[in-house]
Amino acid sequence: MSAQNNQIYLTLNNGIQMPQFGLGVYSIPAGEMTYNSVMTALKCGYRHIDTAHAYQNESNVGQAIKDSGISRDSIWVTSKLWPNEYGEGKTLKAIDRMLGRLGLDYVDLVYFHQPIGDYVGGWKEMEQALEMGKVRSIGISNFDVNDSIFNSLVETARIKPQIMQIECHPYAQRKHWQEMVKKHNIKIECWFPLGGRDSKGEILRDSVINEIAKAHNKSAAQVIIRWHLQEGFSVIPGSTNPSHIRENIESLAFTLSDDEMKQIRSLDREARYFNMTYEDQKRWFGQWNPTD
Ligand SMILES: NC(=O)c1ccc[n+]([C@@H]2O[C@H](COP(=O)([O-])OP(=O)(O)OC[C@H]3O[C@@H](n4cnc5c(N)ncnc54)[C@H](OP(=O)(O)O)[C@@H]3O)[C@@H](O)[C@H]2O)c1
Secondary structure, three states, X not given: OEEEOOEEEEEOXXXXXXXXXXXXXXXXXXXXXXXXXXXXXXXXXXXXXXXXHHXXXXXXXXXXXXXXXXXXXXXXXXXXXXXXXXXXXXXXXXXXXXXXXXXXXXXXXXXXXXXXOOHHHXXXXXXXXXXXXXXXXXXXXXXXXXXXXXXXXXXXXXXXXXXXXXXXXXXXXXXXXXHHHHOOOOEEEEEOXXXXXXXXXXXXXXXXXXXXXXXXXXXXXHHHHHHHHHHOOEXXXXXXXXXXXXXXXXXXXXXXXXHHHHHHHOOOOOOOOOOOOHHHHHHHHHHOOOOO
16 A cells, blocks of 8 residues: 555556545435535545446436535545446446446446346447546445355456445455455455444454544444555445444554554454345346436
8 A cells, every 4th residue: 555645545456646645426315415425525635536337326426526616636536336227238328327427527437236147248348448437446245155256257357347336345345356456466346344334333442443443543343444455455335324434444544563454353253144045136136226
């Protein structure tokens, strides 16, 4: 990681630098709630926003970016395509519609949101979109179902993904996937970095994390986010609470010791909060499609 302009950056396998820390807007209702969360984040220094077609709030993200007055090229915008948008003859058109919803000329990172449907065919158009300048980086999300699904895309891709977005936090550190991505120089971006809303703050109450937080006069959330950053993960905690949004970015400005990092690593128990089987994912995610 490298630091400039009060941000910390990861260098991706295409040489592009991505702000390592950002705001995620999953499950934030479309409209004012998303607009206000993104605006608050941008005003207090965030330069990376993670949305998705499935979240149905891309237009609010785009509007807040436009109204913020911050130059487009200093904000990293990520969005994700849904499985019904994968395939030759489909994916480039879907990216054009995404640009329309966001009100932008390019997206910094586009993911395939789920490993369902024609992701191999669609990836060819992701590569074309990259070469045409419609997107600057391409990634895969939730391709951690098993090794063969991951390999079926990564090993056939002409242009390898730059990032894989997966659930990852101190209770599920995903050691296997940390190894799997290494040989392709793919970075990991963590969703549910604090455990997600359904965890009801379980990791935030962890006694080891709270001891470390006390020693630094920081909150448990700040310690967890800082652990992600020092592990080399990109991290995009979600929040609609302006004081949490401000608190979370302060994680950029302190350091955990090697011993503290080791203590947090020892909390790993591969306990995920999202546990739907792949069969159920195919059934449920195949039944629902986002509207434009
Ligand atoms: N690719 C995928 O399939 C996928 C799946 C899930 C998520 N994601 C992405 O990852 C992002 C992060 O995941 P997430 O938002 O679901 O989970 P998360 O960031 O782990 O947790 C969000 C929860 O933490 C709370 N929180 C945030 N900051 C806090 C703080 N400083 N102190 C106490 N509580 C705090 C939030 O409540 P308040 O609103 O009250 O602050 C919210 O309930 C998403 O927004 C989305 O962009 C991707």
